[in-house]
Amino acid sequence: MTLWPAGNYWAHFGVFAAIIIAFVLLMVMAFIWFERRAFGPFQLRWGPNRAGPFGFFQPIADAIKVLLKEDIVPAAADKLVHWLAPVVVFLPALLIFAVIPFYKGHGLVPDLNIGILYVVAISTMSMVGVFMAGWASNNKYSLLGGMRAIAQMVSYEIPLVISIIGVVLLSGSLSMYAIVGSQDIPFFLVTPLGFLIFLLSAMAEINRGPFDLLEADSEIVAGFHTEYSGMKFAMFYLAEYGHALAMSAIAATLFLGGWRGPGDAYAAIGVMWFLVKVFFIFFLLIWMRVTFPRLRVDQLMGFGWKFLFPLALINLFIVAAEVVYWGDITWWMVLVNFGAAGVLILVWSRLFKLGGGRVEIEA
């Protein structure tokens, strides 16, 4: 690990904590702009184009607007928990960036030896905040949203972690820095199925795209943040994109090779590669969100448990066997894994049945 203001841990932590907070806030703004701007062409319209060039200042205008709004707390709400929930939701998104290596050894603690374990542990925390918000609002729709969030998180955490274990097996380390270092062939080529499973379960984990059941407008108003307004709502909004940013950064680090790319000897180009990959992953998320309709609850559970979970397990076994057989990451692995991914997806989509949403009760 390179200490940037050399020699002093506290200076390093102080400087990088400030950098990370600034980075997350700026990137969240950029993500909000990017998503709204990308949604436009997808729906044959222009997207925000009023505030500044290409509508670039739209998130700033939104932020100012939301800051000036009244903060309404329901009379029967649990005031403390209601107040605390947005912070609890947003904080993990910030904490994840402690172990993300932006460039080589540069980051808060990029070579933490349990880096990815830390990420998995921290990212789950935000669901506690979501449930706190749902419960403290004293609103049935909020509570339903919170319950859905927990159910979804429990289901999709498993394929997510198993697909991460595949990467850990390949690189032989839990440290994010070492994982990037071992990606002479990017891991999305080595384990295409793992990448796909990670992406899908990450989408479910951050409640985006077709998996945004916990804020399904047509069913439960706005889910857990129905009763939130003003700055607290802005925190949830921030957290939503903060988690999207965190998951994009993790996916870029684990599967696309982080800062690595042509010309990464220079720090600026390395960081640029990292950001390009983050935006690429986020574009994939936007693309899927704009394409697919929202899943039903039973479809969501079925997809998680019957499709992603077994495929993640089988993929893990295949990767483990390959690591034992070849001992090193080779192009043979890429070939075999692409074949295996194709066959597995075909076979499993034939086996995958939902039961048509019917619940049969035996007499």
Place this chain on the structure above:
Amino acid sequence: MKLKLDRYGLGLVKGMGVTLRHFFRRPITTRYPERKLTPSKRFRGYTLVWDRDRCTGCATCAKSCLQGNIEIVTSKGTENNYVVEKFELDSGRCIFCGLCVESCPFEALFLGLEYERSAYRREELVLSKEQLRLVPGMQRSGYAYPKIAASLPQQDLLLEGKTGAKER
């Protein structure tokens, strides 16, 4: 045997393809204040255009108005004619049915092409004869007047490739 790929998640990939094609298409919406579409030739725009020189003050328009919206006051002129002293239209109550335009026996009343007529107060929507008068630069709609319609530009349609709206 033809391999059927319907139930193997191919629909998802196809759907992604459709949205990606949309992404690279030209948006069909227009950026309104900068770009304005040409309305229909027979557009019943939110104002009337009144030709002072042709109007004889017969008040046929006022009689044909369903709302009783046109207020016309005339006085006797010197050359065996009527002088229109007051010609007022409450465009806040007008339904732009065009009956007054159709009924005018002297082709002195037309519908306008303008559509940006919003105001902060209802009183501002009451248009006096100075505001309604046909002056150079005021456009007349071709409603009930095919000759005017023939001279107007083609309407912009929001179809692919037909968004010929000019930057103004």
